[in-house]
Amino acid sequence: MFGDMMGMMGKLKETQQKVEETKKRLDTVSLEESSADGLVKVTITANREVKQIQIDDSLLEDKEQLEDFLILTLNKAITKATQVNEAELAAVAKEGMPNIPGMDSLFK
Template sequence: MFDKLNLGDLGKVLEEIQEKAKKIQEESESKIFTAKSGGGLVKVSANGKGEIVDIEIDDSLMEDKDSMQILLISAINDVLKMVEDEKKRVAMNLMSSTNPFGQ
């Protein structure tokens, strides 16, 4: 199995994989994910790094602190799940598209 393995070629392949992974990660981090809760009363956006970049709260919630908190928690959890799912998807795509053994 390993008798045809050229370590020089393997090094090149690993460098290519690393460069591809870096490019994919940068693209993923620049994406914006948005989740809504309460029928759109609360909207939370996060970038691919999982950083919250925007929160929109409908004016009707300003007098109902408890509802606002529940809807914020829900939207934040949803958007962070979206970011995590994207990270998993990117990792799986990277793994499936690279084969250092060339088979």
């Protein structure tokens, strides 16, 4: 039993290291999101760091419209990045978890 516990602890430590490596890798994954008409484009990492915002010149004349476009497009980009982030981290965590009955449903 003690050997099993040591093996599980080692596996959990290995999984934690893989999760940290995955977080670093997700800094290099870029996602793009655009407004419906393409007037605003946002580039964001899978760790939800905004890298670039492109705004069409036509939006510079209407502050309120620009703010609305930015909010909508940034929220869509953040949602997409969160989905990628959570899927990647869940896959790594599930891969490294010991086989404990009933725990497999937590990572579906």
